[in-house]
Amino acid sequence: MRDFARLYAELDETTSTSRKLAALQAYFSSAAARDAAWAVYFLAGGKPRQAVPTKLLRQYAIEYADLDEWLFDECYDAVGDLAETIALILPPPRHPSEIGLADWIELGIAPLRGAAPDTVRSALFTYWDQLDTRERFLLVKLIGGGFRVGVSRLLVTRALSAIANQDSKLIAQRLMGWTDGGVSPTAAGFAQLTAAHTEQEHAQRGGQPYPFFLAHALERDPSTLGEIAHWQIEWKYDGMRAQLVRREGKNWLWSRGEDLITERFPELAALRLPEGTVLDGEILIWHGGSAPAPFAELQKRMGRKQVSARLLGELPAVMVAYDLLEQDGRDLRALPQAERRRLLEQFIGNLHCGPQLRLSPLIVADNWAALAEIRHQSRERGVEGMMLKAVDARYGVGRTKEAGAWWKWKIDPYSVDAVLIYAQSGHGRRASLYTDYTFAVWDESEGERKLVPFAKAYSGLSDAEIQQVDQAIRKTTIEKFGPVRSVAPSMVFEIGFEGIASSPRHKSGVAVRFPRILRRREDKRVEEADTLQSLKRLLPEVAPARLGYTHLPVTG
Amino acid sequence: MRDMVVVRREGLYCVPGQFYIDPWRPVERAVITHAHGDHARSGHRHYLTAEQGVNLLRSRLGPVHVSGLAYGEPVLHNGVTISLHPAGHVLGSAQVRLEHQGEVWVVSGDYKVETDSTCAPFEPVRCDTFITESTFGLPIYRWQPQQEIYDDINAWWGANAAQGRASVLLCYSLGKAQRLLSGLDPAIGPIVCHGAVQALNQLYRDEGVWLPPTVMVDQVPKGSLASALVIAPPSAAGSPWIRRFGDFSDAFASGWMRLRGARRRRGVDRGFVLSDHADWPGLLQAIAATGAQRVIATHGSVPVLVRWLQQQGLQASGFDTEYGDDEADEMPAIAPAAVNDDAGDAPPFQAAAHLAGALHA
Numbered sequence: 026m027r028d029f030a031r032l033y034a035e036l037d038e039t040t041s042t043s044r045k046l047a048a049l050q051a052y053f054s055s056a057a058a059r060d061a062a063w064a065v066y067f068l069a070g071g072k073p074r075q076a077v078p079t080k081l082l083r084q085y086a087i088e089y090a091d092l093d094e095w096l097f098d099e100c101y102d103a104v105g106d107l108a109e110t111i112a113l114i115l116p117p118p119r120h121p122s123e124i125g126l127a128d129w130i131e132l133g134i135a136p137l138r139g140a141a142p143d144t145v146r147s148a149l150f151t152y153w154d155q156l157d158t159r160e161r162f163l164l165v166k167l168i169g170g171g172f173r174v175g176v177s178r179l180l181v182t183r184a185l186s187a188i189a190n191q192d193s194k195l196i197a198q199r200l201m202g203w204t205d206g207g208v209s210p211t212a213a214g215f216a217q218l219t220a221a222h223t224e225q226e227h228a229q230r231g232g233q234p235y236p237f238f239l240a241h242a243l244e245r246d247p248s249t250l251g252e253i254a255h256w257q258i259e260w261k262y263d264g265m266r267a268q269l270v271r272r273e274g275k276n277w278l279w280s281r282g283e284d285l286i287t288e289r290f291p292e293l294a295a296l297r298l299p300e301g302t303v304l305d306g307e308i309l310i311w312h313g314g315s316a317p318a319p320f321a322e323l324q325k326r327m328g329r330k331q332v333s334a335r336l337l338g339e340l341p342a343v344m345v346a347y348d349l350l351e352q353d354g355r356d357l358r359a360l361p362q363a364e365r366r367r368l369l370e371q372f373i374g375n376l377h378c379g380p381q382l383r384l385s386p387l388i389v390a391d392n393w394a395a396l397a398e399i400r401h402q403s404r405e406r407g408v409e410g411m412m413l414k415a416v417d418a419r420y421g422v423g424r425t426k427e428a429g430a431w432w433k434w435k436i437d438p439y440s441v442d443a444v445l446i447y448a449q450s451g452h453g454r455r456a457s458l459y460t461d462y463t464f465a466v467w468d469e470s471e472g473e474r475k476l477v478p479f480a481k482a483y484s485g486l487s488d489a490e491i492q493q494v495d496q497a498i499r500k501t502t503i504e505k506f507g508p509v510r511s512v513a514p515s516m517v518f519e520i521g522f523e524g525i526a527s528s529p530r531h532k533s534g535v536a537v538r539f540p541r542i543l544r545r546r547e548d549k550r551v552e553e554a555d556t557l558q559s560l561k562r563l564l565p566e567v568a569p570a571r572l573g574y575t576h577l578p579v580t581g
Numbered sequence: 582m583r584d585m586v587v588v589r590r591e592g593l594y595c596v597p598g599q600f601y602i603d604p605w606r607p608v609e610r611a612v613i614t615h616a617h618g619d620h621a622r623s624g625h626r627h628y629l630t631a632e633q634g635v636n637l638l639r640s641r642l643g644p645v646h647v648s649g650l651a652y653g654e655p656v657l658h659n660g661v662t663i664s665l666h667p668a669g670h671v672l673g674s675a676q677v678r679l680e681h682q683g684e685v686w687v688v689s690g691d692y693k694v695e696t697d698s699t700c701a702p703f704e705p706v707r708c709d710t711f712i713t714e715s716t717f718g719l720p721i722y723r724w725q726p727q728q729e730i731y732d733d734i735n736a737w738w739g740a741n742a743a744q745g746r747a748s749v750l751l752c753y754s755l756g757k758a759q760r761l762l763s764g765l766d767p768a769i770g771p772i773v774c775h776g777a778v779q780a781l782n783q784l785y786r787d788e789g790v791w792l793p794p795t796v797m798v799d800q801v802p803k804g805s806l807a808s809a810l811v812i813a814p815p816s817a818a819g820s821p822w823i824r825r826f827g828d829f830s831d832a833f834a835s836g837w838m839r840l841r842g843a844r845r846r847r848g849v850d851r852g853f854v855l856s857d858h859a860d861w862p863g864l865l866q867a868i869a870a871t872g873a874q875r876v877i878a879t880h881g882s883v884p885v886l887v888r889w890l891q892q893q894g895l896q897a898s899g900f901d902t903e904y905g906d907d908e909a910d911e912m913p914a915i916a917p918a919a920v921n922d923d924a925g926d927a928p929p930f931q932a933a934a935h936l937a938g939a940l941h942a
Binding site for chain 2: 037038039040041044090092093095096099100103104105106109110113114162457
């Protein structure tokens with residue numbers, strides 16, 4: 026654990042990419058393969074399920090440190106992170122140990138899952154007595170399921186590629202699926218990850234997806250991209266990016282976060298595809314009609330591991346395919362975009378499957394001005410804008426332009442002016458600063474105007490602005506509830522968001538998607554903020570045939 | 582019985598003695614606990630401070646009227662016996678003991694209980710009422726022994742030097758800088774001090790404090806800068822002065838570095854947890870050693886310390902200072918880093934601007 030804790034500290038403390046890379050290389054080249062395998066898992070974004078509920082962790086830490094609860098809460102408010110608070114309040118260890126990361130995970134943490142509270146308690150007390158502050162912090166993070174580190178997967182890939190002396194694209198390919206919860210990292214796995222290239226590379230792939238090719242945001246006028254004929258244009262759907270892999274006689278559905286989500290979408294798992302196929306596309310809820318359902322409906326499906334027949338009927342999922350990455354077991358990624366599109370059209374055309382698999386339609390325009398005109402349909406079509414793909418682009422690895430670019434040309438977000446009414450202190454770098462805000466708009470429906478909260482947002486301000494707002498919050502506090510403060514309405518912000526849906530679960534009756542602070546409106550008084558009624562006017566028309574429309578026969 | 586010390590608009594006031602302790606507005610007579618800017622302000626008519634701190638005070642405030650008092654030596658003023666006792670915070674720092682009609686009050690100023698070689702060690706003073714600071718008054722603040730921190734710093738410096746990279750250590754120039762110097766291993770390379778630090782080093786040496794040899798940047802051949810350790814105040818971060826060290830590694834030394842969020846906000850490669858204030862166990866130990874039945878907490882974690890002491894059966898309360906409640910008791914990671922943990926580098930009334938700048942550093 027000590028080496029991994031040192032690595033974590035080095036990655037956490039420096040902002041320099043080259044030093045992070047050096048730290049990763051030093052760790053991977055010296056750590057035992059078993060430990061390194063787990064380190065890759067965590068650093069590449071693996072998120073193990075929580076082994077011990079937060080409540081118990083907190084309770085046992087309070088007992089072990091012999092503190093009153095109120096004092097623990099004061100500490101937590103100052104630190105802003107549970108694992109760090111626990112690490113800091115425990116008395117120094119009396120029995121330091123040299124146990125490695127893999128043993129901690131497999132022999133120390135895994136048995137805690139579902140264990141009796143007393144067992145968990147005595148195990149934690151023994152563990153805490155063996156670890157210093159840094160190591161305890163990691164242990165609690167790993168147990169509590171909240172491990173995050175400031176290093177990109179790309180950087181981990183580069184470090185591995187350097188110590189393995191292999192091309193980083195090959196390493197990226199081998200890393201696919203590595204962080205899925207269903208697999209357990211092993212020494213053999215790490216050896217494979219860093220082994221020399223072999224001819225059997227492809228055969229060993231199993232259900233592994235390809236690294237996703239990611240688009241860049243188009244911030245300038247599209248006419249700067251040259252001839253429109255050079256671009257393949259599609260709608261940009263607001264769903265869940267996924268790869269559907271057919272190998273070894275079954276389907277594997279992978280999210281962009283590389284979670285295996287096959288079970289959550291039985292209608293896609295059941296699609297009959299020829300062996301050796303990989304499709305790239307977007308999962309959406311689509312009731313029929315010309316537009317997919319808002320993202321909020323897909324969210325209701327995403328959270329469920331067990332999907333009832335009723336839910337399948339009410340929220341039917343489809344995959345809109347926009348790329349063909351593998352056909353007949355052949356990797357097509359090096360073919361130009363236009364060629365892959367031709368093969369995709371042919372493939373879908375020959376497939377004769379139901380409406381669960383659709384082809385992403387192409388948008389045709391003679392010139393950029395005409396295209397901009399068509400883009401105005403985005404909202405009514407339930408999409409976020411357009412995708413512009415260079416016709417000669419290969420399918421690259423990650424957010425790269427070396428293979429030719431994909432651009433996302435998004436429509437402008439919705440925006441409203443809203444009033445800050447609650448504030449909560451942030452976490453990590455922003456702990457002890459009020460950085461998480463709740464915003465309200467005016468509700469005029471009941472005669473008098475009152476503020477109703479409609480969104481929480483925490484990004485979009487510079488450090489200096491955060492500092493100013495933080496000061497203002499402290500000066501205008503009305504009441505404190507734990508880490509939250511209610512403040513006298515005095516500050517107006519322009520809040521942007523990507524989508525809006527009605528929601529009975531929210532006080533305001535609406536839920537917005539990706540709310541964020543666009544800017545502070547110091548020129549506006551709180552009375553001039555927007556109203557709930559104007560917000561509701563942005564709601565899309567209710568989707569037709571909302572209920573009773575199914576794509577799959579409902580059984581049971 | 583009337584309280585011997587109260588808070589007035591000008592600062593802490595000794596009622597029978599008719600003088601102030603570390604006042605924040607100009608007064609006739611001020612007893613100064615130490616030379617940091619938030620405790621030693623300009624504009625008073627007469628200053629009294631510990632002997633070792635007289636020259637430090639003059640260097641910061643100019644030609645003011647200062648009397649020095651040896652530690653432990655009593656003086657009588659308006660019927661109040663005043664004596665100063667080492668607080669272990671910085672050179673010349675003192676707790677103020679006040680005795681009047683058989684009752685004893687002690688005002689701690691800022692203090693640290695761990696002994697270091699740059700100032701007289703903290704001395705517990707028995708009293709009836711103890712007015713204590715509470716900067717790090719939460720159980721999350723627990724310092725490692727300073728030797729471990731010195732070892733970490735020397736290891737960091739050594740590793741940087743081996744890679745041909747200068748090590749820039751940012752810290753407040755009065756007290757923290759000299760304490761760090763005393764723990765450095767001069768065999769690793771040259772120690773370069775920023776002008777603000779170097780001037781104070783001289784005052785320390787004049788008082789007989791041993792510090793390793795230090796030089797100004799123009800006294801080092803360019804070639805050996807890469808193995809140098811550079812000590813500079815936080816305000817030097819990002820300045821042209823510091824850019825001359827090229828691809829350096831930077832670090833910040835402060836008790837606030839105990840928190841990951843504070844380290845990350847500071848945006849340096851390393852955060853060394855070294856404070857000239859007492860940690861939580863240190864505060865409790867110091868309070869217990871006074872034997873005081875009544876404790877009054879000032880700047881820092883006032884409500885927490887007060888509630889904890891009340892639970893131990895002590896009569897505890899807090900003093901409001903001019904800094905207001907917010908920065909002091911709820912925003913430790915930002916404001917006090919500049920205000921309390923040695924505002925010595927910034928003129929007191931510019932503290933806010935100084936700290937806004939630090940956020941961008």
